[in-house]
Structures are given as structure tokens and as C-alpha cells.
Amino acid sequence: METMTDTTAERAPRLDVVVIDDEEVFTEGCRQTLEMGGYRSAVARDGPLGLDLVRAAHPSVVLVDLKMPGMDGLEVLSRLSHTSPSTVPIVVTGHGTVDSAVESMKIGAFDFLSKPFEPEKLLDSVRRGMSLSGLRKEKAAAQEQAKQAQKTEPPATQDKNDLVLRGLGVLGEAYSLGLEKRELLEELSYLESEAKYHAGSLGQIKRKERAILDIRHDLLEADAIMEKYDFQKSALIQVLLDVQQKFNWLPRHILHWVAARLNVSAREVYTIAGFYEAFSLEPRGRHCVQVCTGTACHVRGASEVLSRMEAMLNLKPGQTDSRQQFTLDTVHCLGCCALAPVVQIDDKYHHDPSRKKLEKIVESFERQEGIPCRD
Numbered sequence: 001m002e003t004m005t006d007t008t009a010e011r012a013p014r015l016d017v018v019v020i021d022d023e024e025v026f027t028e029g030c031r032q033t034l035e036m037g038g039y040r041s042a043v044a045r046d047g048p049l050g051l052d053l054v055r056a057a058h059p060s061v062v063l064v065d066l067k068m069p070g071m072d073g074l075e076v077l078s079r080l081s082h083t084s085p086s087t088v089p090i091v092v093t094g095h096g097t098v099d100s101a102v103e104s105m106k107i108g109a110f111d112f113l114s115k116p117f118e119p120e121k122l123l124d125s126v127r128r129g130m131s132l133s134g135l136r137k138e139k140a141a142a143q144e145q146a147k148q149a150q151k152t153e154p155p156a157t158q159d160k161n162d163l164v165l166r167g168l169g170v171l172g173e174a175y176s177l178g179l180e181k182r183e184l185l186e187e188l189s190y191l192e193s194e195a196k197y198h199a200g201s202l203g204q205i206k207r208k209e210r211a212i213l214d215i216r217h218d219l220l221e222a223d224a225i226m227e228k229y230d231f232q233k234s235a236l237i238q239v240l241l242d243v244q245q246k247f248n249w250l251p252r253h254i255l256h257w258v259a260a261r262l263n264v265s266a267r268e269v270y271t272i273a274g275f276y277e278a279f280s281l282e283p284r285g286r287h288c289v290q291v292c293t294g295t296a297c298h299v300r301g302a303s304e305v306l307s308r309m310e311a312m313l314n315l316k317p318g319q320t321d322s323r324q325q326f327t328l329d330t331v332h333c334l335g336c337c338a339l340a341p342v343v344q345i346d347d348k349y350h351h352d353p354s355r356k357k358l359e360k361i362v363e364s365f366e367r368q369e370g371i372p373c374r375d
Contacts, residue, residue: 015057017041017126020050020076021065021092026115030063030092033119039126047071051083058084060133061126066093066100074100077107086136088129092117110228128228135224191215194253201251202283202322215253221246222254226261233262237272240279248284248324283320285327287365289313290344293330296337305341305352306330312358325365 016039019030027043034041042057044050046068054062062080066073073091080089091104094115101112110132111125174184195211198218225242229235239262243254250273259266273279291297291306306317315321315328334342339351345361353361 015040015042015053015059016130017061017063018050018053018057018059019043019063020047020068020073021063022046022068023065026065026092029119030122033122034126036119037123037126047073047076050076051079054080054084054087059087061129062087062089063092063126064089066091066104067095074103074107077104077109081108086133086140088133088136090125090129092122128230131227131230132224135227139220139224191253194256198251198253202324218247218251218254219257222257223261226258231261233264236262236264236269237276240269240273244279248286249280249282252281283324283327285320285325287326287346288329288344289326290329290331290334291317292332292334292340292342292344294333294337294340296340297342300340301352302341305343308353308355308358309343312355312362326362 017034019027019041021027021030021043022045031041031043042053044053048071050062050064064073064076064080073093077089077091080087088110089108090111090113091101091109092113092115093100096112096114104112110129113121113125171181171184174181192208192212195215196208198215199211222243225246226235226239228242229239236258239258240250243258244250247254255269255273256266259269273281289309291302291309293302293306297305309328310316313321313326313328315326317328317330320327331344334344334349336342336349339349341352343350343353350357350361
């Protein structure tokens with residue numbers, strides 16, 4: 001394992017793993033473990049040098065410590081997605097807490113390992129990270145290929161002929177798997193109908209080709225999640241949790257896809273999805289707005305706060321907007337009666353927010369997501 005200190009990033013070798021950590025004893029242990037696993041690796045002693053190395057070598061996996069002098073691990077994580085989108089970050093830290101783990105996962109960490117840990121645990125995490133990185137690279141390559149194809153724009157007749165050739169290839173693969181053409185067409189027809197249903201469930205009107213491409217993208221995202229768990233049926237609940245986190249709810253087409261991929265019955269998937277309160281079978285927004293209507297809040301004007309929120313979002317309790325940005329709910333108690341009336345937006349509490357304050361909150365979310373602000 002090479003160490004990135006004063007060497008220039010341009011000389012970086014082809015790497016599988018980059019370790020960004022200032023503890024020499026730990027990095028030496030990582031070097032031996034990764035070498036034992038057959039991985040090519042290098043070390044950077046601080047965040048800036050590590051990002052330079054990642055930028056030059058584009059490794060599949062980065063191991064990053066949270067506590068480092070200068071740039072800490074969370075800042076490194078926040079920059080990694082721009083430096084090398086296909087690289088999978090894994091946090092390794094001796095100062096792990098639930099809060100730091102949650103924060104790390106929110107900004108892109110694939111796994112969170114607390115020091116000290118067994119070599120087998122590190123190798124297992126790296127192996128799964130390598131697989132996910134491979135999927136990301138394949139997805140990026142397909143997107144780039146699609147962009148290039150759009151630039152060239154061959155004649156329509158050639159487009160049709162190319163499509164026929166690709167169709168023959170797919171049909172040949174189906175036969176090699178023991179599938180008949182009828183089975184393949186039935187499955188495609190089913191997914192086409194699911195694409196229409198899904199768009200309708202979101203209150204959206206889409207061209208047929210756009211709806212189909214969107215559902216294909218969703219299934220690829222679901223595959224990337226299941227790949228993290230080697231498509232093991234024992235990981236069903238964790239897969240559904242990751243899908244819930246990714247999409248904010250459990251779309252019907254993804255539940256059927258997960259059942260097929262993990263070789264479990266659709267009934268079992270729906271039983272689990274309906275049992276746990278963490279799962280939603282209805283569309284949910286990226287931001288959850290909860291207005292408390294408990295006794296303390298009610299007597300202090302909760303109904304007026306709810307009316308403000310309904311007018312602001314143009315939603316009724318239990319509804320989600322068509323952009324899946326906001327979901328409005330009412331709850332019986334938020335556990336902070338002294339602040340009544342209270343609105344919880346995501347993980348923040350707001351005491352008797354005025355319309356002006358609510359407008360600022362909504363506009364801040366829209367700016368973050370690049371959505372034109374409301375008039």
C-alpha cells in the first residue's frame with residue numbers, strides 16, 4: 001500500500017481502495033488486511049490529499065476516518081460524490097455515535113465501521129462496496145452512451161433497425177434462460193401497465209416512453225440496493241428500509257420486483273410492508289410536515305396553524321403534492337406541549353409559525369432542490 005503524502009496525485013496508481021486516515025497503526029493494519037483480500041490500496045494522511053488521490057485514481061472504495069486534523073471526515077464525504085461519483089465511501093472511526101452514523105449515511109456513506117473491527121468485517125464491507133461501485137460505473141457508462149447516441153441522432157429507419165437488432169439479442173437471451181417469447185412479452189406488458197399506474201398514483205401525466213423509462217430507472221435503483229446485500233432473501237426487511245429511504249415510500253412495481261429478485265412471495269413482501277409503521281404504501285413527500293392537534297396545541301390555536309399549512313401547501317392532512325416534495329399530516333402529540341402549538345417539519349420543531357415564517361421554510365426547501373419558488 002502506497003502512502004499519499006508529498007507525491008503528486010497525477011502519479012497515483014490504479015487503485016481499488018483509498019484509506020484516508022491519520023493513524024499510522026490503523027492504516028498499516030488496513031494495508032495488511034486489504035492485501036490479504038487481494039485489493040490494491042493507498043493511504044492519504046489528511047482529507048485534501050485523500051481527495052486529490054481519489055480524483056486521480058477513481059478507486060472503487062474509500063475508507064475515511066471522521067476525526068482528522070483540518071478537514072474532517074464528514075466534509076470529505078460531502079465532497080466525494082462530486083470528486084468521484086462512482087466511488088463508494090465507508091466510514092471507519094473510533095469515535096462512532098448514533099448521530100454521527102446517521103449524519104454519515106445522510107451524506108453518502110455506504111457503511112459505518114467502529115474501530116476496532118475484525119479484518120473479515122472490513123473485507124466484507126469493501127467487497128460489497130466494490131460491487132455497488134461496479135453498478136454505479138455501469139449506470140454512468142450507460143447514461144453516457146445514451147447521451148452520445150442522442151448527439152448523433154441517426155436516421156429514423158436506422159433507429160428502428162437498431163432497435164430490432166437489440167430486440168433479437170434480448171429474445172435470444174430469454175430463450176437461453178428457458179423463457180418463451182410469450183412469457184417475456186407478458187412481463188414487459190405487465191411493467192408497461194405498472195408504469196401507467198405508477199404515474200397515475202403520483203397524480204402525474206407522462207408520455208408513455210417517459211413513464212416506462214422512469215420505472216426502469218426505479219428498478220435499477222432497487223437492484224443497486226439489493227446488490228448491497230448480495231440479493232439474499234434474509235435481507236428483505238433491510239432492503240425495504242433502504243427502498244423506503246430512497247423513494248420515501250414503497251411503490252407497487254418495486255415491491256413486485258424485490259419479490260422476484262429475492263425469490264420470495266409477493267404476499268410475504270406485502271405482509272412485512274403493511275406490518276411495520278416505518279413503511280408507507282402510499283406516496284410520501286421528501287419533507288414531512290406534522291401539525292400537532294393534541295389537547296395543549298388544540299386549545300392554543302392548532303386549527304389556525306393547520307389552516308395556514310393547508311393554504312401554504314395546498315394540501316389536506318394525509319395528502320402529498322404531485323412533485324412528492326411535501327406530505328402534510330396531523331399527529332396527536334409531539335411531546336413538547338410547553339411550546340404549543342407546534343409544527344414539526346422533518347426533524348425540526350416550529351412554535352406557532354406565522355405564514356411568513358412558513359413561506360421562508362418552504363422557499364428554502366425549493367431553493368435547495370432547484371425548484372422555482374411559488375408566486
